[in-house]
Amino acid sequence: MLNPQIANDVIAYGISLGADFAEVFVEKHNSTNISVLSSKVHEIKSGIDFGIGIRLIYGTKVLYGYTNRTDKDELLRITRALAAQDKRDPVATSAALSFMKNVDHHKVLHGLAQDDISMDQKIQYLLRIDAAARKDSDKISQVTCGVLQRLQDIEIFNSEGLHITDTRNYTRLMANAVATDGNEQSTGYEAPGALSGWEMVDTINPTELGEVVSKQALIKLTAGDCPAGKMPVVIDNGFGGVIFHEACGHLLETTSVQKKASVFWDKMQEDIAHSAVSAVDDGTMENLWGSINIDDEGMPTQKTQLIKDGKLTSFLVDKVGSMKTGFERTGSGRRQSYKYAPASRMRNTYIEAGEHSLDDILATIDNGIYCKKMGGGSVKPGTGEFNFSAQESYLIKNGKIDRPLKGATLIGTGPEVLRKISMVGNNLELAAGMCGSVSGAIPTSVGQAALKVDEILVGGKA
């Protein structure tokens, strides 16, 4: 995408201005988004993002600039502007660029580049979701659904001689149903995705997807108020993993650790969780939403064991994080686009399966909450305080699932909750999401089997 000679000249110029490290990141990103609303095609959007990011590192200081232009003069101008305050006599040398062939572990059959699935075929698929969501109840007042397909080509050059390219195909479906009864309204939502082409969609029955979101909305319509206070909570598999993602995953990124802005920054090899908890961040899982071949610094990605039997065993480490903390890089340097310098980020993060069935776990609770599906959440990395909303939840009464609830929010701190996870189930599942942080919004998977937290503050109706 960028003439290697130009990249070489830009890198050499950065190094001549005294940088210890120079990198050029080139990105071209095609996307198509089709949406259906009120049982008709609502809109079809497509576009091309293109740009180049330049990173210079002086010591541990990161200088970053980007532009849409590819001409050498503009790239040299950005480099000069970045180095203006720090330029010095050269202290490093740049190695000759050597193209490294990237191994693609994620087979794609029908990506945007293949262009072999017609627009009509995609639209018909979405209309089947719409019809299925509406068919069983006249209380479903609106359905929206859509599919987003992306093709991201990246090319990375750096002063260590690296020249590597990668292609990433993403496909994500979205289905949303609104149920209405008088003045009451509620919603159901699912959004499966994969590092894959249209073939991911072929594995999902549109009728079932429509029925699932419709059912979620209708159940919530009849849900009662959630009780408030501290109580045991069972969080089911799949998107339930957002609890670990928010409460702990972010605190294990060197982005937080290097600033000592994580409560875990000095806890390596210490027990930070209940012994039932082992957790992994794995970028290598075939065609999974959060997977990558190489990270956005050009390093092949890895499977990283974060916690083993309650003990902290690794952080998520990018290049700068490694320089600042001394830990080895884990292939976790990621960014949304050329507009962001890379930072240590999660990929597919999950708590490993345990041995209990969901029924076994529920049976241990007399009064509590069962969160079948979690919604979004956030965390303050400095303190580990988090919050999650439950998209679908139920009261647990005498070891059994009782009535549906609305408005359940879970709050606490990461370290506290990790120690209160006392049972982990055997039904591990992962789910797709978008994670926002310092280097933008990136595709990540969250996951876990059903697990029991002995006590957590539930925000409901007092």
Add this chain to the structure above:
Amino acid sequence: MEMQTLEKIIDVALKNGADQADIVVDSGESITVKSEQGEISSYEVSGTQVLGLRVIKDNKIGSSYCEATDDDTIATLVKQALENAKYSKEEELEKIDVQRSELIDGTKSFKYDTERTQPEKLIEMALMIEKDLMAKDTCLKTPPYNGVGEYIDQSLYLNHLGTKCIEKSKAYACYTAALLEKDGKQSMHVHQSLTRKFQELNPSDCIDVSYEHALGLINGAPVKTGHYDIVFSTDKLAQFFNVFASLFSAKAAINDMNPWKNKLSSIVASPSLTMTDAPLLEKGFAYSMFDGEGNMMSETPLIKDGVLTGFYQNSYTSKKLGQENTFNATRSPKSSLGVGGTNKVISPVEADDSSFNKGTYFEIIAEQGMYSGSDAISGDFSFAASGYLVENGERVRPIKGVTVSGNFYTVIKEISNIGRLVHSNTSATFFSPKIRFASLSVAGD
């Protein structure tokens, strides 16, 4: 990007079969500086633009965008927009029909200070904020977020009828996060200052406010579960209204996604609430001269004495609903025609402070999960909050580790008091007196 180039793209679209076409271009430049442990940890320079094309052919709308502007990419842009139009539904009411002979030119307004600030000044301030904050207390840890930035933005609109609008703005921001650790407890608070001129930035206020609340909340503890009156800080109040902003959207009403769809001229809020959208408010950072269809913007009354008086409308929604166009069309290069607001203004009420402060309320300074824990359709919300318990106007203890829940449609009717002084949020897009919401559910101990 040159106007002539954009006119050429519209010509190409028309020559390739489009009946109507328009273009929006957003471009920006920025310099941001972050400091950490007494050194500059990050320095970013950017310059980007993105161009969005909308075409209408046989009453079908297609759109596409691009960031590169070479001939091949531009050709693809036009081709994709026309291709997308082929598969869209027919929509007779969406037209590109604003015809204006005079250019709307917002490039020389008060919004754009032509004087550039030297990067050294930004660097100096970033280092100074961190140093001055750290000097306040030995229990402060290195601020995890600390920096200064200069941002220049330009928006441009052009259509096939010759309507042209351009607007330019500049902003400066500085911010810091006080992260405090005492007796095994941690507390963090972030505060920012946002201005149009560098010399008007107030780093001392960032330091003082972030430290004040980090310290003030460090010994925060849950209150007893029950019902409490709530008063949000202006930042949090702005956020609270923003979560439910689609209630003012005519587009959401058309799409059956707005529970206030049939509530026009009905009571939806307390009679003491009056709220307006004010695009031409000079002190507002959402100041905007033209909307996404090239119309001049003007004030839109939203709620008057508790009665819903209007939705945000564009040319399409107004025709569809048979209501007046409020010229609140939104459109970015990457999004289709929509509606949206600018600066929100809530009117003060003549009241004395003692009446507002009487008794006990929970003053919310910080929250977590207000967006993810709220459902704009059902109106239900539940989020984690911290702040202070206030008795007769005095903060008596910090509160932390509680959740606040309720239903927006109910609480907006149960406002017990509105203050007499208007405050601005730190983004300067929301201007409101303090509002006291009666008896919300708080879960704590």
